[in-house]
Ligand code: HEC
């Protein structure tokens with residue numbers, strides 16, 4: 001190979017490598033990109049959330065749906081806003097996608113939810 005063709009070859013390899021790196025990462029959540037990743041605490045102490053989060057959301061749902069009472073503290077959209085991560089292109093990754101915040105733990109615990117057939121899985125657009 002001539003020197004020029006070696007340089008062309010190397011340049012093409014670099015472009016190809018960058019392209020394959022970005023295509024691998026598209027759609028994959030990047031650690032540290034959820035609001036929750038930058039905070040210390042949940043809406044209740046973490047140990048309490050770990051044990052009782054479903055009580056809080058179910059309670060909040062009943063208050064809202066049956067009694068029309070709205071508070072943001074335990075809203076499901078609040079969980080999603082804070083816990084959803086983004087992919088390398090800045091696009092939100094659903095909290096119930098495989099391995100993401102809600103489902104990562106539920107799959108492990110063998111819990112399956114029917115909440116996200118109605119509720120948003122990514123933060124709302126502002
Ligand atoms: C069949 C559709 C449907 C399903 C399934 C569903 N919801 Fe809801 N949910 C609603 C509707 C409609 C409201 C009222 C929305 C409003 O008025 O803003 C609501 C309200 C709520 C609220 C209060 C408002 C908020 O944003 O926090 C919570 C909490 C909630 N749901 C949690 C859940 C959870 C947890 C599940 C799964 C166990 C679930 N929902 C499944 C339709 C659904």
Ligand code: HEC
Pocket residue numbers: 035036037038039040041042043046049050053054056057073074075076078079080082083
């Ligand atoms: C303002 C941001 C924010 C909101 C809103 C929020 N969380 Fe959290 N959540 C956090 C942070 C920060 C932690 C702590 C992570 C840690 O301790 O390392 C956490 C921890 C948790 C944990 C424990 C995780 C573990 O590793 O044991 C659960 C479960 C949880 N949140 C569920 C929820 C649910 C359900 C909602 C909605 C009712 C919600 N969170 C709303 C920020 C938030």
Ligand code: HEC
Pocket residue numbers: 050053054057079080083095101102103105106109111112113115
């Ligand atoms: C640290 C692990 C963990 C995380 C993170 C987690 N969950 Fe859970 N979740 C559980 C476990 C374990 C149960 C089952 C508890 C039981 O039934 O005793 C459960 C149950 C639930 C239930 C009740 C299901 C039912 O059929 O009654 C809801 C609703 C729920 N989780 C919502 C969420 C949402 C929404 C998120 C994400 C914002 C989330 N969880 C994140 C571990 C987790």
